[in-house]
Amino acid sequence: MEENITPAKPRRGFWIKIIPIVIIIALIAAMIGFKGYIIVEPGHRGVIVQLGKVMPYVLDEGFHIIVPFIQDVIPVEVRLQKDQSDQTTSSKDLQVVNTTIAVNYRLNPGNVNKLFQDVGLEYKEKVIDPAVSESLKAVTAQYTAEELISKRSEVSAKVKETLGKKLAVYYMELDDINITEFDFSDQFNQAIEEKQIAEQQALKANLDLQRIQVEAQQQIEQAKAEAEALKLQKDVITPELVELRKIEAQLEAIKKWDGKLPTVTGSGAVPFIDISNLNK
Structure with a gap:
């Protein structure tokens, strides 16, 4: 007689393969339904509070899985x-x-x-x-x-x-x-403005005083120079030089004379004499 063989092993293998998939799908559904994930936005960090206690680590930007009803995530901005x-x-x-x-x-x-x-x-x-x-x-x-x-x-x-x-x-x-x-x-x-004005006026007065002092000193030096020049001239003047200057003046007058004698002469109470008729 032939024995009847029940195909149990294939069915058992099928469930072994399908159960993990079902569990994963169930977990994903539960995670979505019960908010079991968090997405930390750019420029933020996530502070995890687990059953009222702040956890010692921080969530970076991106997707993270959390435990529903146990963990809460507080987003905190870390941008400028x-x-x-x-x-x-x-x-x-x-x-x-x-x-x-x-x-x-x-x-x-x-x-x-x-x-x-x-x-x-x-x-x-x-x-x-x-x-x-x-x-x-x-x-x-x-x-x-x-x-x-x-x-x-x-x-x-x-x-x-x-x-x-x-x-x-x-x-x-x-x-x-x-x-x-x-x-x-x-x-x-107003006090600052008045002080600045006073400082400017004081500066101008000081500059004016310096200018006056410089000009006075220049005049003194000029007077000294002129006095020194006169002294030098006095030292070199001699009687011969005086006579020479007189001769030079007479020669200069002769150069300018046109050769004509004056026609009328006279002085004081002396009547004028017309010398033009003397040659007639």
């Missing part, structure tokens, strides 16, 4: 950000200074989980604004109002250094700052 504010401080000489300052900063990508745990997402109100105000006040108090204007680049460098140290404590990186304006009271601005 700008904070601009108006600040009121005091200078070394107790002048009120109104300042507009712009701050460019970014969060440290690898430590956003620590920032979220220590500060939260309100870091601008809790950290940035107070740090900017304190840094600016600390630096402007070291300079007079006039120095804040004349040494603006130095002031900016000190504010940047001070602010950078404060932000680094909270896992932030300072990129740059720009102090766009230093504004003082109207009375101070």
Whole structure:
């Protein structure tokens, strides 16, 4: 008799192959249905909160699988950000200074989980604004109002250094700052203008005095030269030279004479005599 053989092995192999596929499909469906994945957008990092606890690692940009109902992901921007504010401080000489300052900063990508745990997402109100105000006040108090204007680049460098140290404590990186304006009271601005005018007038008066002194010295030197010349001339004049000059003058007069005698002569009360008729 022939035995009946049941084809069990092929069916068992089929299920062995199909079960993993079914499980994968079920997991994908569950992951989609229960939001078991997260996509971190460019310029962001993901802070994982698992059952109320911040995890010690951070999700980079891209696709990530998470455990539904157990893990939440908080996206945090790590791109360059700008904070601009108006600040009121005091200078070394107790002048009120109104300042507009712009701050460019970014969060440290690898430590956003620590920032979220220590500060939260309100870091601008809790950290940035107070740090900017304190840094600016600390630096402007070291300079007079006039120095804040004349040494603006130095002031900016000190504010940047001070602010950078404060932000680094909270896992932030300072990129740059720009102090766009230093504004003082109207009375101070007027005083500065009057001082500049007075300095210009004093400078002009000093230049005029120097010019007068130079001109006076030039006149003195010229007078000395003329006196020296006269002295030299006096030393060389002799009686022979005087007679020679007289002869030279007479010769010069003869050269200019046209050969005609004067027709009328006379002087004082003596009547004029017409000598033209003497030859007749």
